[in-house]
Amino acid sequence: MRMTSQRSIILDEIRKTHAHPTADEVYVLVRRRLPRVSLATVYRNLDVLTRAGLIRTVELGGCPRRYDGRVDDHIHVRCLECGRVDDVADALLARARSRVEKVSGYSISGHHLEFAGVCPDCQRRARGRRRRKNAES
Amino acid sequence: MRMTSQRSIILDEIRKTHAHPTADEVYVLVRRRLPRVSLATVYRNLDVLTRAGLIRTVELGGCPRRYDGRVDDHIHVRCLECGRVDDVADALLARARSRVEKVSGYSISGHHLEFAGVCPDCQRRARGRRRRKNAES
DNA sequence: CATGCGAATGATAACCGCTATCGGAACGGC
DNA sequence: GCCGTTCCGATAGCGGTTATCATTCGCATG
Ligand SMILES: [Mn+2]
Ligand SMILES: [Mn+2]
Ligand SMILES: [Zn+2]
Ligand SMILES: [Zn+2]
Numbered sequence: 392m393r394m395t396s397q398r399s400i401i402l403d404e405i406r407k408t409h410a411h412p413t414a415d416e417v418y419v420l421v422r423r424r425l426p427r428v429s430l431a432t433v434y435r436n437l438d439v440l441t442r443a444g445l446i447r448t449v450e451l452g453g454c455p456r457r458y459d460g461r462v463d464d465h466i467h468v469r470c471l472e473c474g475r476v477d478d479v480a481d482a483l484l485a486r487a488r489s490r491v492e493k494v495s496g497y498s499i500s501g502h503h504l505e506f507a508g509v510c511p512d513c514q515r516r517a518r519g520r521r522r523r524k525n526a527e528s
Numbered sequence: 529m530r531m532t533s534q535r536s537i538i539l540d541e542i543r544k545t546h547a548h549p550t551a552d553e554v555y556v557l558v559r560r561r562l563p564r565v566s567l568a569t570v571y572r573n574l575d576v577l578t579r580a581g582l583i584r585t586v587e588l589g590g591c592p593r594r595y596d597g598r599v600d601d602h603i604h605v606r607c608l609e610c611g612r613v614d615d616v617a618d619a620l621l622a623r624a625r626s627r628v629e630k631v632s633g634y635s636i637s638g639h640h641l642e643f644a645g646v647c648p649d650c651q652r653r654a655r656g657r658r659r660r661k662n663a664e665s
Numbered sequence: 666c667a668t669g670c671g672a673a674t675g676a677t678a679a680c681c682g683c684t685a686t687c688g689g690a691a692c693g694g695c
Numbered sequence: 696g697c698c699g700t701t702c703c704g705a706t707a708g709c710g711g712t713t714a715t716c717a718t719t720c721g722c723a724t725g
Contacts, residue, residue, distance in 0.1 A: 393672065393721065414711080429675040434712065436673095450589020452640055455711060466624075468632045479632050483624045487603075491616050491643050495605045499645035503589055506628050508636035530692070530701060551682080566704040571683065573702095592682060 392443060400424050401436045405446050406460035411467070411476040413455045449476065450503060470510035472517075477510070529580060537561050538573045542583050543597035548604070548613040550592045586613070587640060607647035609654075614647070 392398075404420040405412070412420065418433045437458050441448045447459040449467060457476055466479040484504065492499045509517070529535075541557040542549070549557065555570045574595050578585045584596040586604060594613055603616040621641065629636045646654070 395673065395720080397674075427675080429677095431676075431713085432674055438713095452587020452589050452593075456590075466628065468628055468634050468636070470634065471637065477632055477634075479628050481624070483620050483627075487618070487620045487624075487641075488643065490620075491603065491605055492645070495614055495616050496648040496651075497605050497607065497614070497643070497645040498651055499605070499643050500608065501645070502641070502643045504624075504639070504641040506625065506632075506634070506636050506639045508629070508634040508638070511633040514633075514635055532691080532702065534703075564704080566706095568684085568705075569703060575684095 392439065397421075397425060397428055397432050398436045398439070401433060402440055402445060405437075405440070405458055408460070409478070411449055411457040411459050413457050415455070417458060451476070451505060466504050466506065468506045468508065468510075470513055471507050472509050472513035475510055479506075529576065534558075534562060534565055534569050535573050535576070538570060539577055539582060542574075542577070542595050545597070546615070548586055548594040548596050550594055552592070554595060588613070588642060603641050603643065605643045605645065605647075607650055608644050609646050609650035612647055616643075 401417060401421055404417060404424075408420070410416075414430070414434055414437060417437065418428070418430050421428050421433060437446070437448065440446045441458075444462060447462050449457040449459050451457060451467075451469060454474070461478065464481065464484065466481045466484070467476050468479050469476050481504075484502065488499055488502060491497070538554060538558055541554060541561075545557070547553075551567070551571055551574060554574065555565070555567050558565050558570060574583070574585065577583045578595075581599060584599050586594040586596050588594060588604075588606060591611070598615065601618065601621065603618045603621070604613050605616055606613050618641075621639065625636055625639060628634070
């Protein structure tokens with residue numbers, strides 16, 4: 392794998408943020424430093440970097456993929472209001488995995504756990520809206 | 529919600545199988561009993577039935593949605609070789625959920641856990657292939 | 666330093682699962 | 696039977712992703 396300037400800038404941007412950007416968002420970030428880059432190059436390299444184990448691809452059912460500079464095991468929690476994705480450390484997962492392996496007979500090589508709900512910011516916003524609404528009524 | 533013949537046949541087929549079929553696969557099943565049904569009707573009703581809580585939509589990152597007649601909480605395990613999806617009962621999940629809620633500050637309303645690996649059938653097939661290969665070399 | 670070859674890039678077309686749209690049919694309360 | 700509402704079938708459109716292909720780049724080698 393050649394480390395071209397495009398590739399290393401894409402890797403750098405992914406590692407710099409903790410926001411789990413989509414391919415489009417990575418494209419925007421990378422274009423600030425490399426205005427002539429192609430979206431195809433971004434997709435290609437996100438894939439190459441994932442297969443090289445340098446980043447993680449985060450598959451979120453029903454919405455565009457996101458990419459993650461953290462490659463250690465962790466859980467994602469997604470906000471149903473604003474779409475942000477945050478990290479949560481986990482320990483139970485290893486236990487669950489071995490249990491699933493035993494019960495199902497599968498040889499497990501990976502998992503994908505995502506909780507969905509409303510993030511603290513959006514909860515606050517919602518409380519604000521409710522209060523304002525009550526006040527005016 | 530009217531229970532049309534299309535709708536009830538779609539529900540029946542979903543409930544009858546344990547294979548977690550995709551929309552296309554449901555379409556094939558339903559056409560055997562209703563040859564003039566439209567794929568749009570299948571998609572529409574899979575959505576309506578999900579929102580009515582009669583079936584579950586299973587989002588599997590990176591591959592088409594599947595549908596499930598089981599509506600109780602359970603985990604899915606997917607085979608990376610053949611794509612089949614099996615059920616696994618779970619208890620740890622509730623504990624993990626409340627922990628994630630506390631740590632992240634999110635108000636959690638759902639989750640999505642999927643393990644991926646190789647199913648027993650495919651493991652057997654792979655062992656067979658290896659044995660044959662060794663024998664001929 | 667010139668040469669050559671495989672890998673990577675940029676531009677863009679194609680793909681695929683899904684959703685929206687729309688005219689017409691079916692349902693069901695009256 | 697009439698009429699508003701819901702649903703249907705057919706099909707066009709959409710969005711994220713992948714494939715294609717001509718061109719350029721990186722780099723080993725002479
Ligand atoms: Mn993460
Ligand atoms: Mn299931
Ligand atoms: Zn939020
Ligand atoms: Zn299998």
